[in-house]
Amino acid sequence: xxxxxxxxxxxxxxxxxxxxxxxxxxxxxxxxxxxxxxxxxxxxxxxxxxxxxxxxx
Numbered sequence: 001x002x003x004x005x006x007x008x009x010x011x012x013x014x015x016x017x018x019x020x021x022x023x024x025x026x027x028x029x030x031x032x033x034x035x036x037x038x039x040x041x042x043x044x045x046x047x048x049x050x051x052x053x054x055x056x057x
Contacts, residue, residue: 022030031041 035041
């Protein structure tokens with residue numbers, strides 16, 4: 001059996017471009033953008049990771 005590499009859905013270049021554009025966004029703005037598209041917020045204690053780079057509101 002051969003194993004094939006799984007192709008990334010989003011290229012590294014695209015991810016870097018989004019990171020650059022999102023650098024100045026606040027947590028509140030990001031939350032509103034997600035919620036405007038039907039994604040429910042998750043309580044911080046339910047997250048499985050820590051985000052030390054969180055931006056101020």
